[in-house]
Amino acid sequence: MATEREVVEQLVRDYGTRLYTFCRRLAFTSGDADDLYQQTYLRILDMKGTLDLSHNPAGFLMSIATRIWSDERRKFARRQRIAPLNYNHAQVNEVPDKRSTEKMVEQQQTQIELREAVQQLSDALRVPVLLYYMADMSVQDISDVLRIPQGTVKSRLHQGRQKLKLRLEESGYDG
């Protein structure tokens, strides 16, 4: 039978990239994301009882990361003021070959703009959006994790989407 440590190591291998991506979207700087990523797995080791990983383990990990992040939000926000967000635009140039069409470049640009727009949402809107789209969590699950009513989650998701759409339309996105 695998020990708790072996199970967590397996989780690092299986879901590390997804969790790290989530942490990068949630935290403001790469340093914070690294911290959050490590803290999430170490928190799991500290959790009492047996881990129930039968349903959506990635969502489970992301919900823990969200809890840690919201518990330590002030610390992360302070660091953000010291080292403001600096998104990497280099990806636009990472289109694989010369035949890449203008459309692909445009799509990449749209994705980057969308990620930036998500980063600029207020925390109240950003966190539900991230959990919904990245962790594939239902409104009910998000409401449980954030401890807010389902109606509030729905309304925040709606507001978040509207703001993102507006922001994209301002920069030329036509749907």
Added chain:
Amino acid sequence: MTDEEKFDGLLRMSLTEEEIPPPAVQAALLEQIRQQPAKRELSWWLPTVIGGLQTITMVVGVNFMFPNSWLSLLSLPTGAGLILCSVTLSAAAQVWTRKERKRYVVDEL
């Protein structure tokens, strides 16, 4: 595909574009996990039983030292009350902990 679905797809694709954890971070994390001492789980009811035994010992001690006194008479209901309280509180704490843990676990996805 509606505009809404198209936008949802774009948003999902944009957010889930993978970012690989830096190898140094990953290595440090695995090292920390391996260095964590193995947890020794204490059964939740064990402290309650030990506490209960201590209370019984005290009650027996009082009855032995001061037989048929008001103190020995009082010690019986007091001891019983304390044991009942500790059992109730331990059970309530256990139920609460389970409920809290369930919050972390995402079901039916």
